Amino acid sequence: MDPASGSGSNDPNPDESPSEAPGAALPSRYEAQKRRDWNTFLQYLRNHKPPLTLARCSGAHVIEFLRYLDQFGKTKVHVPGCPHFGCPSPPGPCACPLKQAWGSLDALIGRLRAAYEESGGEPEANPFGARAVRIYLREVKDGQAKARGIPYEKKKRKRPTTVAEVESSGRGGGSAVATTSKTVPSMTRSQMDEKKMVLKTFLSLY
Numbered sequence: 001m002d003p004a005s006g007s008g009s010n011d012p013n014p015d016e017s018p019s020e021a022p023g024a025a026l027p028s029r030y031e032a033q034k035r036r037d038w039n040t041f042l043q044y045l046r047n048h049k050p051p052l053t054l055a056r057c058s059g060a061h062v063i064e065f066l067r068y069l070d071q072f073g074k075t076k077v078h079v080p081g082c083p084h085f086g087c088p089s090p091p092g093p094c095a096c097p098l099k100q101a102w103g104s105l106d107a108l109i110g111r112l113r114a115a116y117e118e119s120g121g122e123p124e125a126n127p128f129g130a131r132a133v134r135i136y137l138r139e140v141k142d143g144q145a146k147a148r149g150i151p152y153e154k155k156k157r158k159r160p161t162t163v164a165e166v167e168s169s170g171r172g173g174g175s176a177v178a179t180t181s182k183t184v185p186s187m188t189r190s191q192m193d194e195k196k197m198v199l200k201t202f203l204s205l206y
């Protein structure tokens with residue numbers, strides 16, 4: 001059994017594909033996983049120092065949780081100094097850390113976000129839906145794409161920027177985002193700043 005020696009064009013890493021089935025197909029399995037994730041998170045809160053309650057939990061805490069989970073990850077993510085950086089199928093081992101694959105984190109956040117609201121949390125206060133978390137996930141996705149040699153531009157699909165997403169900040173400035181003109185800027189200025197901050201946090205992992 002050696003799937004890695006196949007065509008070479010496929011990514012042999014099973015970690016890569018979000019194994020999460022669409023909720024409709026396997027509801028009970030999804031529910032079970034969601035419950036497990038939720039319990040894990042609650043336990044994380046209980047062990048948190050300084051003490052942290054769900055009510056006081058912010059997007060930053062959620063990001064902290066995701067970073068904590070990296071120690072249990074199984075996806076090799078090459079650091080920029082590694083000779084295998086950007087190489088999809090490295091010829092040998094290296095000492096780069098294992099992390100949680102972006103797809104796993106993304107699916108996890110989706111489940112926790114649902115669990116939070118099912119447990120009575122207000123959607124507006126949902127820390128798993130925080131913009132900082134979304135930006136962090138995007139950073140992880142882009143960073144892993146680069147580190148693992150997945151063509152960056154190709155991978156970045158041109159998906160329609162939802163206006164709700166752009167305007168969710170509710171801050172002032174140009175209220176009407178240029179929705180009708182050719183390209184909707186994928187990021188507002190404040191998002192850029194936040195992104196830089198998150199990137200810094202992310203890079204400090206290395």
Ligand SMILES: [Zn+2]
Nearest residue numbers: 078082094096
């Ligand atoms: Zn490496």
